[in-house]
Amino acid sequence: MSGSPPRRCLNTGERERPGDYPRLVEQSKLISLCWVIVDVTKRPPGPGYKWVALSNTTLGVLIATMDASIVIISLPAIFRGIGLDPLAAGNIGYLLWMILGYLLVSAVLVVVLGRLGDMFGRVRIYNLGFLVFACASVALSLDPFRAGAGALWLILWRIVQAFGGSMLTANSAAILTDAFPARQRGMALGINQITALAGQFLGLLAGGLLAAVDWRAVFWVSVPVSVTGTVWSYLSLRETSAGRRGRVDWFGNVTFAAGAGILLAGITYGIQPYGGDATGWGNPWVLAALSGGLFLLLVFCLVETRVAEPMFRLSLFRVRAFAAGNLAALLTAIARGGLQFMLIIWLQGIWLPLHGYDFEDTPLWAGVFMLPLTVGFLVSGPLSGYLSDRFGARLFSTAGLILVAASFVGLLALPVDFDYGLFAALLLLSGIGQGMFSAPNTSSIMGSVPAEYRGVASGMRSTFQNSGTALSIGVFFSLMVSGLASSLPATLGSGLRAHGVPAATADRIASLPPVSTLFATFLGDNPIGHLLGSGGTLGGLSAAQRATLTGHSFFPRLVSGPFHHGLTVVFAVAAGMALVAALASALRGAHRPPGDRRPRGAARDHGTRASGAGQEYGRR
Numbered sequence: 001m002s003g004s005p006p007r008r009c010l011n012t013g014e015r016e017r018p019g020d021y022p023r024l025v026e027q028s029k030l031i032s033l034c035w036v037i038v039d040v041t042k043r044p045p046g047p048g049y050k051w052v053a054l055s056n057t058t059l060g061v062l063i064a065t066m067d068a069s070i071v072i073i074s075l076p077a078i079f080r081g082i083g084l085d086p087l088a089a090g091n092i093g094y095l096l097w098m099i100l101g102y103l104l105v106s107a108v109l110v111v112v113l114g115r116l117g118d119m120f121g122r123v124r125i126y127n128l129g130f131l132v133f134a135c136a137s138v139a140l141s142l143d144p145f146r147a148g149a150g151a152l153w154l155i156l157w158r159i160v161q162a163f164g165g166s167m168l169t170a171n172s173a174a175i176l177t178d179a180f181p182a183r184q185r186g187m188a189l190g191i192n193q194i195t196a197l198a199g200q201f202l203g204l205l206a207g208g209l210l211a212a213v214d215w216r217a218v219f220w221v222s223v224p225v226s227v228t229g230t231v232w233s234y235l236s237l238r239e240t241s242a243g244r245r246g247r248v249d250w251f252g253n254v255t256f257a258a259g260a261g262i263l264l265a266g267i268t269y270g271i272q273p274y275g276g277d278a279t280g281w282g283n284p285w286v287l288a289a290l291s292g293g294l295f296l297l298l299v300f301c302l303v304e305t306r307v308a309e310p311m312f313r314l315s316l317f318r319v320r321a322f323a324a325g326n327l328a329a330l331l332t333a334i335a336r337g338g339l340q341f342m343l344i345i346w347l348q349g350i351w352l353p354l355h356g357y358d359f360e361d362t363p364l365w366a367g368v369f370m371l372p373l374t375v376g377f378l379v380s381g382p383l384s385g386y387l388s389d390r391f392g393a394r395l396f397s398t399a400g401l402i403l404v405a406a407s408f409v410g411l412l413a414l415p416v417d418f419d420y421g422l423f424a425a426l427l428l429l430s431g432i433g434q435g436m437f438s439a440p441n442t443s444s445i446m447g448s449v450p451a452e453y454r455g456v457a458s459g460m461r462s463t464f465q466n467s468g469t470a471l472s473i474g475v476f477f478s479l480m481v482s483g484l485a486s487s488l489p490a491t492l493g494s495g496l497r498a499h500g501v502p503a504a505t506a507d508r509i510a511s512l513p514p515v516s517t518l519f520a521t522f523l524g525d526n527p528i529g530h531l532l533g534s535g536g537t538l539g540g541l542s543a544a545q546r547a548t549l550t551g552h553s554f555f556p557r558l559v560s561g562p563f564h565h566g567l568t569v570v571f572a573v574a575a576g577m578a579l580v581a582a583l584a585s586a587l588r589g590a591h592r593p594p595g596d597r598r599p600r601g602a603a604r605d606h607g608t609r610a611s612g613a614g615q616e617y618g619r620r
Helices: 020-042 049-081 092-120 122-141 147-179 182-211 222-236 250-270 284-304 314-318 320-354 359-369 371-391 393-413 420-447 451-497 503-510 514-520 527-533 543-549 554-586
Strands: none
Touching (some): 092 122, 092 147, 182 371, 320 451, 359 371, 393 554, 451 503
16 A cells, blocks of 8 residues: 555645544544534424423523522622621612612613514524623622722622623523413413522522622532533524514614613612711702603603614503513512512511521521522412413412412511511412412413514513512612611610710711611621721620620610511502502403404413514403
């Protein structure tokens, strides 16, 4: 064979040299792997694809919603880790934006990203969201700064992470609606939606557990999940509906993002003190932000009726199931957000210390004691979604909201130092009710719109839900702060003076904004020790006085009266919202698939594939 021509490399055409064979083997393996990946990503979906889509999108919304709440419990550890006192003058803004920055971006961008999914491919936008989320998670865990600079780094990367999370939540429901037939859609969306809601409460538990290990672990946990989800989504998900190309509604995008962003930012600063007032609702800048944000949103609504390719399909609100479902979702999200924050403050600031738990351990145990709420979600959500595929969404969603309202009334009747068995039963009832509502309601909303608008409909649905969560903080914190402002200063001042604290120091602490005291209840620090320790006041007191002031019961008993007054107002408003949402759900009407010849009384309100925007079928 010595006379045979020299062999040449398949890739470069160059003559092979001795020792090239192993390198060529590795090259051929890499090329084969690339072709396998290309073949997999181009292969049409098989019969089991819907379950792949369900598992991947459920993972996506789980990690996105967990990260929305995981920092709430872990804020004490995060701020200690970067060396920042969140209750010091000027630092409350950092604390609020750590929580609200993620929610604000999620509320503003989901409808835009849903519209882009309709235009350029829902799976494409969803996959990109996983990638952005993974990169942001890595950056958060590598915060190189301290104090204010460290807090700004975390806030900015939380905003980037929320951008990626919005891509996931905006398109997950549309991907599932495309992948599942109508008879199984409620079950699939139920699992997905309940996982998203349960993620908000699982984030509280995970934050408490991980913060006890290391504050960076709060962000580390997202890295392997998001990286795995990114690779898996790129390899497994397929575009099952053709993208509907069109022009981007830039003016609508800008007016909506600016209006919603300015409005929610105004609400954020409205709950902070201004001058001598407990809240900032009289601040001219807050008033300007509220009025300016509302004006831009009105301009946005006007723009959307004039452009050929609107970002926000206002015509979809002509579909009664779509309009009523989103109104019910907005009110329920506001009530649920109020429940979440009030329960955290109640458990961490009052109940757990009264029962002997150290303040440093309360973040973890608050998450544990709120588990019945999550269990209720996980049990009732998929089951009600499955049953709504057979019997319709209206019955389950309306009955679920009535149970939610009943649980608020029950919580309203509890004393501050409650019996945990009854408390857990009310949380379980609330979780069951919210699960009964969320899954069928999502299925009804997504099944009532034309197939080509499912991405934007999913984004609009997420916008209402996320906006409700952000609004709940402004609404319920304002109600609670107003309730505390009327009685807390006098109670706090007299209680401190009665235990040897100098009058000047007691009056100074009592004059702190009530929002500072409110945040002190769930920051995992001994509030009195924190407030008196920095000035050296504790060193001038007797051992017995120090033990009393920094004990488990002094602060909880001191604030329990003013807190319960505010809690009564909060839960009464939340119960009213749940009842109004139940009424909206009951009025959603029933929808029948095209060609359904059953009597109207037997029509089901799910699975509709309308032939055009705003077209309805079988309205009762």
